[in-house]
Each structure stands twice: as C-alpha cells, then as structure tokens.
Amino acid sequence: MADRRRRWRSGAVALCLLLVTPAGCGGRTAADPARAEVQQVLDRRAAALLRHDETAYAATGARGTYANLRAVPLASWAYRVTGLRHTGATVTAAALLSYRVRGYDRAPVTTERTLALGRTADGRWYVASDRPAQKAGQQLWDQGAVSAARGAHSLVLGVGQSERELNAYARLADRAVPAVSGAWGTDWTRQVVVLVPRTLDAMAGLLGSPASSYRGIAAVTTGEAGGPARAPADRIVVNPEAYALLGDAGKQVVLTHETTHVATRAHTTPATPLWLSEGYADWIGYLGTGRTPAQAAPELSRAVRAGRVPADLPADGDFGFTGDPARLAQAYEGGWLACRMIAERWGEDRLDAFYRAVGAHGRRAGAVEDALRRVLGTSLRDFTDRWRAYLRTSLT
Known part of the structure; x- marks a missing residue:
C-alpha cells in the first residue's frame, strides 16, 4: 500500500515592521562567518564519503555514519545549511541532505537533518552528531550498519538481517518487476529499492509515524505523486514483523503490489x-x-x-x-x-x-x-x- 502523504507548502509573508534595521526594510544583517565555515566542513565531509576516504571523513568529525553507509552505493550526497544556532563554543546546524542511490534514483531523496558541531583547540569546526530533524523521519543508516543485497532489478537494504534474508527479498522483488512491466508497460525505471528495518518500531521511525499506524501492514511505498517530470525516488519499506507471518505466495503478492506503486507513481x-x-x-x-x-x-x-x-x-x-x-x-x-x-x-x-x-x-x-x-x-x-x-x- 502506498504511503501517500501530501506535503503542502505555504508561503511566508515577512512584515517589514517586524524587521526594522537602520537601513530600513531593505537592510541586511551581518553575515554569520560560522555558517560558511560549517558549510565547508559539510562539503568536505560529503566529498570524503563519496570517494570512500575514511581518513578524510574522520577529519570532519564523528565517523558513525560512514561505517553505517559503507554498503550503500551512493551516486550523490550533499548538505545545504539552512540555519545556524550558537550555544557557547558549539553550534547546531539545520541542513537539507540530498542523496541518490547509484543506478536506482533519477532524482534525489531530500531530508532535513540537525547537526551539532564543536571546535577543536586550533579553531576548526567538526561534526559531533548528525541526526534527523525533529519532525523528519529517520534514514535507514540512522538505525545501524546497513547491509545490501543486489538482484537483477532490485537493491535491498537492511539493518539486522542476514545475507540469506536479504537475498530472499531480492528474489521476490526480481520476480515482481517483470510481472508489473508485463501488465503496466515499461515506461518506468523497472528497478526497485527495498528497505528492511529491524522491527515495526524501526519501520515507523523511517516513516516518521507512530508504530500503531502500521501494525499488521506488511509494507508501504514512499514517494511523491506527480507527473513524469518529478521522477521520484520511491522506497518500498517492509514491516518485518507482519511480513514474516505471510506465506511465500503472500510475500510475493505484497512485493508485487508495492512494485506496482513504484511503476505507476508518475501517473498517480x-x-x-x-x-x-x-x-x-x-x-x-x-x-x-x-x-x-x-x-x-x-x-x-x-x-x-x-x-x-x-x-x-x-x-x-x-x-x-x-x-x-x-x-x-x-x-x-x-x-x-x-x-x-x-x-x-x-x-x-x-x-x-x-x-x-x-x-x-x-x-x-x-x-x-x-x-x-x-x-x-x-x-x-x-x-x-x-x-x-x-x-x-x-x-x-
């Protein structure tokens, strides 16, 4: 079943009376030099991750994300700082993280992150932590080291599953893709990314919703509906607890159902x-x-x-x-x-x-x-x- 949460964006009206400066409504406040410095640190961190340079990554701060992402084939990874809050010698940065999985995503997944940064003795910024923003869902690597299984038409990413378990998902997904193409047609990517968290609670964490919302639901598909130009990056997210209760035929029906949502997304x-x-x-x-x-x-x-x-x-x-x-x-x-x-x-x-x-x-x-x-x-x-x-x- 698709997770069709619609995101409504509202414009914000800035009232000049609330932003009075000596230069009037068109005046500018002084730029925070730390913001540019933090952006540079995050740029170096992203570049090190993409070129698999653990030493350079560690030089920018905490290395937990690097280890958790080791198995994920990334085509892009970039932060854009959107806000900065100072607390003594540390700062908290709000940032948008955009990334693509190589060979699967035609458009980036974008998510809000909160990063805590401190300063070294010689004044250099370093990342102390990188976590989801308050109202954003987790990413799979926030939950632990990600393992991967590749199929002919699928990439299965999981936390806490064995290689045998992930390969079983890949086989079912590989059967689902041609079945969907046979009915719907081939005007879609004909590839799927399947996320397998450790528990129902972990699934809910990825979706940013209470676990009770998905109890008994074997899987959902995330993505934004829209025309072909949106080229969304869909994810099939499995509830391992409900999925495990299904027989082989039921498991196949579930993954074929969710793969259909991936195929039809541009026309939904x-x-x-x-x-x-x-x-x-x-x-x-x-x-x-x-x-x-x-x-x-x-x-x-x-x-x-x-x-x-x-x-x-x-x-x-x-x-x-x-x-x-x-x-x-x-x-x-x-x-x-x-x-x-x-x-x-x-x-x-x-x-x-x-x-x-x-x-x-x-x-x-x-x-x-x-x-x-x-x-x-x-x-x-x-x-x-x-x-x-x-x-x-x-x-x-």
Missing part, C-alpha cells in the same frame, strides 16, 4: 482515488496466483453474503491505517474487485488507459467521471451499479 496524482491506485496494485499483485474473489476478499465476501453490499466505491477515508481493520480490508478488496471488473468487462488495456486518464486529469473533481466516460463509455452511477452487481455475483 491527487486526482487518483485510493480505490483505483490500491485496487490496481492488488490487481497486478494477484495476477496468476489463482486466488478466487472469495479467497482474496474475505472481509467483503462476508459482508456481501450477509446482505451488506457497499452502496458506493471505497472513499479515500476508508483506507486509513488507524481505523477499523475490517473497514480497511473491505476498502482494499473493493478497489481490487473494481479493477478486476474493468479488466474482465472492458479489457486489460482499457484498465491501463483508465488509470492513466484519471491521473492525467487537471483536477481532482470530475477526474474519475471524465475518464469513465472517455475510456470506458460509462457513467459513475452506471459503473457503481455494475460494481455492486459484480460483488454479488463474485462473492456469493
């Missing part, structure tokens, strides 16, 4: 309802498994057999991780059956075209209705009625 926009994005990912995930609707949709099947057929397609609010588990399961199952119905009634090519048409719509309102009319030749009311009838015939 705020106009795309969750019943479509999650249902489509499940549709590809279940392809070829032989699972019947009743087997793959047990919660919805029980409801339909009891005469409780949903009146409408699942709403985005039905997909909340912290709500009723039965309601969440029914939302996923309902979305999957909607996509399955499209593939059976109109064809798999039309399902693909419908997904893309919804995401390409300029606004959320009317996106589904317009795509239903143009691609499937139906209305939302007719489609919903067909879906409700499909639930009855498929699940009873």
Whole structure:
C-alpha cells in the first residue's frame, strides 16, 4: 500500500515592521562567518564519503555514519545549511541532505537533518552528531550498519538481517518487476529499492509515524505523486514483523503490489482515488496466483453474503491505517474487485488507459467521471451499479 502523504507548502509573508534595521526594510544583517565555515566542513565531509576516504571523513568529525553507509552505493550526497544556532563554543546546524542511490534514483531523496558541531583547540569546526530533524523521519543508516543485497532489478537494504534474508527479498522483488512491466508497460525505471528495518518500531521511525499506524501492514511505498517530470525516488519499506507471518505466495503478492506503486507513481496524482491506485496494485499483485474473489476478499465476501453490499466505491477515508481493520480490508478488496471488473468487462488495456486518464486529469473533481466516460463509455452511477452487481455475483 502506498504511503501517500501530501506535503503542502505555504508561503511566508515577512512584515517589514517586524524587521526594522537602520537601513530600513531593505537592510541586511551581518553575515554569520560560522555558517560558511560549517558549510565547508559539510562539503568536505560529503566529498570524503563519496570517494570512500575514511581518513578524510574522520577529519570532519564523528565517523558513525560512514561505517553505517559503507554498503550503500551512493551516486550523490550533499548538505545545504539552512540555519545556524550558537550555544557557547558549539553550534547546531539545520541542513537539507540530498542523496541518490547509484543506478536506482533519477532524482534525489531530500531530508532535513540537525547537526551539532564543536571546535577543536586550533579553531576548526567538526561534526559531533548528525541526526534527523525533529519532525523528519529517520534514514535507514540512522538505525545501524546497513547491509545490501543486489538482484537483477532490485537493491535491498537492511539493518539486522542476514545475507540469506536479504537475498530472499531480492528474489521476490526480481520476480515482481517483470510481472508489473508485463501488465503496466515499461515506461518506468523497472528497478526497485527495498528497505528492511529491524522491527515495526524501526519501520515507523523511517516513516516518521507512530508504530500503531502500521501494525499488521506488511509494507508501504514512499514517494511523491506527480507527473513524469518529478521522477521520484520511491522506497518500498517492509514491516518485518507482519511480513514474516505471510506465506511465500503472500510475500510475493505484497512485493508485487508495492512494485506496482513504484511503476505507476508518475501517473498517480491527487486526482487518483485510493480505490483505483490500491485496487490496481492488488490487481497486478494477484495476477496468476489463482486466488478466487472469495479467497482474496474475505472481509467483503462476508459482508456481501450477509446482505451488506457497499452502496458506493471505497472513499479515500476508508483506507486509513488507524481505523477499523475490517473497514480497511473491505476498502482494499473493493478497489481490487473494481479493477478486476474493468479488466474482465472492458479489457486489460482499457484498465491501463483508465488509470492513466484519471491521473492525467487537471483536477481532482470530475477526474474519475471524465475518464469513465472517455475510456470506458460509462457513467459513475452506471459503473457503481455494475460494481455492486459484480460483488454479488463474485462473492456469493
């Protein structure tokens, strides 16, 4: 399931009356020379990390990050200082860290960091600590030394797993990528990065959310929705505790589902309802498994057999991780059956075209209705009625 947290950016209005200086509203405060010096230290630190020069890295301060990142193939790594706070002889720097994993990321991952720096006896700055900013999620190397396993189409990064365990993830991911390409097409990177933290709590730390939000969730995909120009760097993040409870077939379905989110991300926009994005990912995930609707949709099947057929397609609010588990399961199952119905009634090519048409719509309102009319030749009311009838015939 995708972790579709939307980030809203608001502009800040600076009031001249609050910033009165002798030069008036256009005046400048004196530059802090320490800021440029700290930036230089971080530049040297980044360069040393990229060229694998541990001695040069250690000369800039604490070396824990270097050891934890040793197995990660980095294409870029850069800090940009955004703020500095002095406390006696030390400073605390706020910085944006941007990095790319070589061969996998077409755009950098950017995260906020807080760095504490001190001075040596001869006045040189050094990094004492580098940690996530207060409201930012952890990075995997914040949790310990990262191990890596490479597949033909995948890179699996983990903390606390054996080589055998990481290779098992890579094999499943390598099967997922061609399965997704066979259904969706090849207009995506056709490679995935899978993060395997040690525990559920560690997973929650990566996502910057309470562990309770993901209890029972086997994996999520992070990334920003948008058009192809955004070229996001997605990550599949595994909950090792829930994932371990699945059988081999279930593990494959989960990784294929999450890989579908990576493939479709550029065409998944705020106009795309969750019943479509999650249902489509499940549709590809279940392809070829032989699972019947009743087997793959047990919660919805029980409801339909009891005469409780949903009146409408699942709403985005039905997909909340912290709500009723039965309601969440029914939302996923309902979305999957909607996509399955499209593939059976109109064809798999039309399902693909419908997904893309919804995401390409300029606004959320009317996106589904317009795509239903143009691609499937139906209305939302007719489609919903067909879906409700499909639930009855498929699940009873």
